[in-house]
Amino acid sequence: MTRPYRSALYIPASRSRALAKARTLQTDAILFDLEDAVVPSEKVAARAALAEALAEGGYGPRARIVRINALETEWGRDDALAVADMDCDGVLLPKVNGPADLDALAELVGDLPIWAMMETPLGVLNAASICAHPRLAGIVLGTNDLAKDLGTRSSQFREPLLFALQTCLVAARAYGRVALDGVYNAFRDMEGLAHECAQGRDMGFDGKSLIHPDQLELANAAFAPSADEIDLAERQIAAFAEAEAKGEGVAVVDGKIVENLHIVTAKATLAKRDAIEELEGA
Numbered sequence: 001m002t003r004p005y006r007s008a009l010y011i012p013a014s015r016s017r018a019l020a021k022a023r024t025l026q027t028d029a030i031l032f033d034l035e036d037a038v039v040p041s042e043k044v045a046a047r048a049a050l051a052e053a054l055a056e057g058g059y060g061p062r063a064r065i066v067r068i069n070a071l072e073t074e075w076g077r078d079d080a081l082a083v084a085d086m087d088c089d090g091v092l093l094p095k096v097n098g099p100a101d102l103d104a105l106a107e108l109v110g111d112l113p114i115w116a117m118m119e120t121p122l123g124v125l126n127a128a129s130i131c132a133h134p135r136l137a138g139i140v141l142g143t144n145d146l147a148k149d150l151g152t153r154s155s156q157f158r159e160p161l162l163f164a165l166q167t168c169l170v171a172a173r174a175y176g177r178v179a180l181d182g183v184y185n186a187f188r189d190m191e192g193l194a195h196e197c198a199q200g201r202d203m204g205f206d207g208k209s210l211i212h213p214d215q216l217e218l219a220n221a222a223f224a225p226s227a228d229e230i231d232l233a234e235r236q237i238a239a240f241a242e243a244e245a246k247g248e249g250v251a252v253v254d255g256k257i258v259e260n261l262h263i264v265t266a267k268a269t270l271a272k273r274d275a276i277e278e279l280e281g282a
């Protein structure tokens, strides 16, 4: 991962105040939405407003990703052709069922990096071949659509969704793609959000998709390395270097062994810290 994706805020492209406000928000990525957050009567106007906002600029280092309507809808194809000309960093396709959906999009968007919403049962079953697609940059879990299609009841710890979440995450990791967790709908409930962010981070997601600016701070903190993790990483690297200098392949830190593979994780932790510092200083 070359840049942090701790937070990815959805912004309905039909909301001009939100489009403007996003220029000031501490979000690593923006998911400009032309799909579910925009009513059919506003789809075409929202597409034009978004193109204008992106041309105006001011979004700084935030990754600008546009979620279009599915290609089978009456807006999808025109969205894709329009996004290809927008000043953005990626295009997000909803309800991806398999790699053929990505092939179809790739023909319309030039070199733009492609992201896939993982939010259908078929998409989950095909997660490996979707993540293997050469044009794919990352995936975003669509837990609302998944819950709808699976017929699950909502549950505090998301047990009914865990298989789908983990299947998608494993596929993303197998092919080196960014993986973003789904949204937390109760946007005034910070305690619930904190729990879900911690769960997503523990599972291995790079960050969380969000729906309201008030959710940013928690997600940014949860998906950044903690002070303790940074401290441990630094001590592991130092101890392992010392062990290696003595011709040993194992060090011990805090009573636990440290081998080469732990150093890979430790270096990744420090690289993420540096990437966050760079992004926030930009």
Ligand SMILES: CC(C)(COP(=O)(O)OP(=O)(O)OC[C@H]1O[C@@H](n2cnc3c(N)ncnc32)[C@H](O)[C@@H]1OP(=O)(O)O)[C@@H](O)C(=O)NCCC(=O)NCCSC(=O)C[C@H](O)C(=O)O
Pocket: 009, 010, 011, 012, 017, 018, 019, 021, 022, 033, 036, 037, 117, 119, 141, 142, 143, 144, 145, 146, 182, 183, 187, 211, 212, 213
């Ligand atoms: C949920 C909301 C409708 C709430 O909006 P609102 O009532 O306006 O909230 P506030 O009054 O608290 O807003 C305070 C200010 O913050 C701005 N704001 C609000 N939301 C956003 C946002 N997402 N991005 C940027 N700015 C935002 C307001 O404009 C206020 O600013 P100001 O007027 O200057 O004071 C609303 O938050 C919202 O629409 N959120 C996004 C919803 C959305 O995008 N949904 C679709 C994506 S989720 C999804 O589809 C997941 C997936 O597909 C799945 O299947 O799970």
Ligand SMILES: [Mg+2]
Pocket: 036, 094, 117, 119, 142, 144, 145
């Ligand atoms: Mg959805």
